[in-house]
Amino acid sequence: MFGLEKKDARLLILVAVLVAFAPFILNPFPEGSGLAQFNAGYPDLMQRFVIFGIFAIGFNILFGLTGYLSFGHAAFLGVGSYAAMWMMKLLTMNVIPGIVVSVIVAGVFSLAVGWISLRRSGIYFSILTLAFAQMSYSLAYSVLTPLTGGETGLQPKITDPRILDAALAPGATPKANLFGLEMGSSVELGMGSWLFTFNAGYYVAAIVMLVAFYMSIRIFRSPFGMMLRAVKSNQQRLNYTGLNTKPYTLAAFVISGMYAGLAGGLMVAMDTQVGAERMFWTASGEVVLMTILGGVGTLIGPVLGAGAIKYMENILSKINSDILHTWFAFLPDGLEDFVVTLIYPFIGKGWHLTLGLIFMAVVIFLPGGLVEGGQKIAKLFKRKSPVDDSPDGKTTPAE
Amino acid sequence: MGILEVKNVGKRFGGLQALGDVNLSIAENSVHAIIGPNGAGKSTLLNCLVGKLIPDTGSVMFDGQSVLGRKPYEINQMGISRVFQTPEIFGDLSVMENMMIPCFAKRDGSFKPNVFINMLKDREIVERAEHMLEEMNMSDKRHMHAASMSRGDKRRLEIGMCLSQEPRLLLLDEPTAGMARADTNNTIDLLKQIKEERNITIAIIEHDMHVVFSLAERITVLAQGTPLVEDTPDNIKGHPKVREAYLGETQEAA
The missing domain is CATH 3.40.50.300 (P-loop containing nucleotide triphosphate hydrolases)
Known part of the structure; x- marks a missing residue:
């Protein structure tokens, strides 16, 4: 199907089904029940799942295949966001031009950054990319204020030219749309005490994500993808095999920069505002965590990692001590307080602590990330012959 | 001369x-x-x-x-092909992939961004690589991780990779x-x-x-x-x- 091997086609279909039914899958608990706060099926968060999924898929093409660890990918995300925002200010609130231009602008920017950074490898490459990202961040805050809005960032304003759009009705605010379909519009479906939300923006982002995922599978299985893995494995041999590694790594860098730009453009399409903090180095670090948590060099890993981190960031951080008290109300008073005190550092603002612990556990016990964990569980259920485990990129453990 | x-x-x-x-x-x-x-x-x-x-x-x-x-x-x-003192092969890749890379390099030159070709569907390259593995008596190892082979086999693979380019x-x-x-x-x-x-x-x-x-x-x-x-x-x-x-x-x- 679509030129994919059976195994990859099955994976793509599985992801498509999961993404299509995500509003159901992520809302397993009825409204008003104690567990309802673990529901992740609201539009804002679902959009973030798929957008950061795209970001991580792209990052994995660079880091997972070539082994070049970029610490500045948030810069491309930010540049993509600004580009999309300007399209919305100047052309139209339709998201298509914004998304297309964000990919192009991020591609050009990553070509420039990659051209310079790829002169070095290893830690020096990482530091060069980090320097570029921090430079972009600082510039966006200071001298580039006319372009970036500085500290206030950019939002679409009623007074923006928007040459392609008809004049706004009096009192209306500009809203991102796809040929009239507003990104923020949702259909709600109540079933008993369950409430499912189907958001237009989420499905637009999800379709883009599926296309991005499909492209990454094609890249992984192409000769180009194999050369990228060869770069990671042994650059010396590649050079002495008559292959010039520079264009390969640069192409991988630009492709992953374009994925980041795409994610940035989608962010603006879903939530029409952008600020420089999007380019801060912690944002670059986050995508590294996502990729490693999910499984470096695997197809689906980055998406899982992005989902896991965004889930924790949005769900775990919302639990406060009051909620804990209601959970453990069945315990005797003294014990209740004790248990709550014990758990409290790991929730709410302390969710980073939980993330850190999980991350350490994954790196130590599952170097192949969540994907390796899944494979281990799958192996427990069906004892396959070891011959099936051909080293084909997906099952190859990451270094 | x-x-x-x-x-x-x-x-x-x-x-x-x-x-x-x-x-x-x-x-x-x-x-x-x-x-x-x-x-x-x-x-x-x-x-x-x-x-x-x-x-x-x-x-x-x-x-x-x-x-x-x-x-x-x-x-x-x-x-000119070179075999190194310590076998330089692509350890993370399978033996078959190791052999396919020089075949691609020989046919396509130093850089070709062929992103939308399934490498396993490229009959010419697959056949060439399989033929070379056969010549090197390594067909049975084609799915092995190259890094997990013995030193002698790694050397054999490296020489095979060089020869596949007909230097x-x-x-x-x-x-x-x-x-x-x-x-x-x-x-x-x-x-x-x-x-x-x-x-x-x-x-x-x-x-x-x-x-x-x-x-x-x-x-x-x-x-x-x-x-x-x-x-x-x-x-x-x-x-x-x-x-x-x-x-x-x-x-x-x-």
Whole structure:
């Protein structure tokens, strides 16, 4: 199907089904029940799942295949966001031009950054990319204020030219749309005490994500993808095999920069505002965590990692001590307080602590990330012959 | 006129004259060994041939074209393949993929962004790689992780990868270093077989005299960065200068 091997086609279909039914899958608990706060099926968060999924898929093409660890990918995300925002200010609130231009602008920017950074490898490459990202961040805050809005960032304003759009009705605010379909519009479906939300923006982002995922599978299985893995494995041999590694790594860098730009453009399409903090180095670090948590060099890993981190960031951080008290109300008073005190550092603002612990556990016990964990569980259920485990990129453990 | 002509090559590292004034001519379709004690400049010379180092003086001509100033990948594309002292293969990739990469490089050149081709559907490359694995007697290992093979198998794969590109000159840098005796003998047999079956020139740098005298048709002895003598193996064995500089001690060791 679509030129994919059976195994990859099955994976793509599985992801498509999961993404299509995500509003159901992520809302397993009825409204008003104690567990309802673990529901992740609201539009804002679902959009973030798929957008950061795209970001991580792209990052994995660079880091997972070539082994070049970029610490500045948030810069491309930010540049993509600004580009999309300007399209919305100047052309139209339709998201298509914004998304297309964000990919192009991020591609050009990553070509420039990659051209310079790829002169070095290893830690020096990482530091060069980090320097570029921090430079972009600082510039966006200071001298580039006319372009970036500085500290206030950019939002679409009623007074923006928007040459392609008809004049706004009096009192209306500009809203991102796809040929009239507003990104923020949702259909709600109540079933008993369950409430499912189907958001237009989420499905637009999800379709883009599926296309991005499909492209990454094609890249992984192409000769180009194999050369990228060869770069990671042994650059010396590649050079002495008559292959010039520079264009390969640069192409991988630009492709992953374009994925980041795409994610940035989608962010603006879903939530029409952008600020420089999007380019801060912690944002670059986050995508590294996502990729490693999910499984470096695997197809689906980055998406899982992005989902896991965004889930924790949005769900775990919302639990406060009051909620804990209601959970453990069945315990005797003294014990209740004790248990709550014990758990409290790991929730709410302390969710980073939980993330850190999980991350350490994954790196130590599952170097192949969540994907390796899944494979281990799958192996427990069906004892396959070891011959099936051909080293084909997906099952190859990451270094 | 040999296929590889090295003229007046010199290379200096700081205060050390690694290569003095090397003249070397390797005849087409011959097996030429370069031997010499440690520090004689063998590896430096080899690195000058493949573009890793650029000599300070002199010229290196391959088939009438200068290789100086060209990048390693360009020199490879000219028809020179190199086998390293420690097998350099793609350890994270399968044996089959290892073999496919040089096949792609041979057909598609130094860079081709063919992103939308399924590499397993490229019949020409797959067949070529499978054929080469068969020739190397490695078909049964095609799905193995290259890094998990024995040293001898890695060497065999590396040589196969080089041969798949049909090079005109194969450079071997101590191909049996660190190998068990059985693996060494297998490698010798493999190289003999290659020599018989292909139109190929082989230049070999080697410490192990057993390997050198089983394979070489001409031998150049390097000492302190300059060629001492160049002759046939039989004459080299009895050459007084060589005995003095080098062979005396190693023959006892071997």
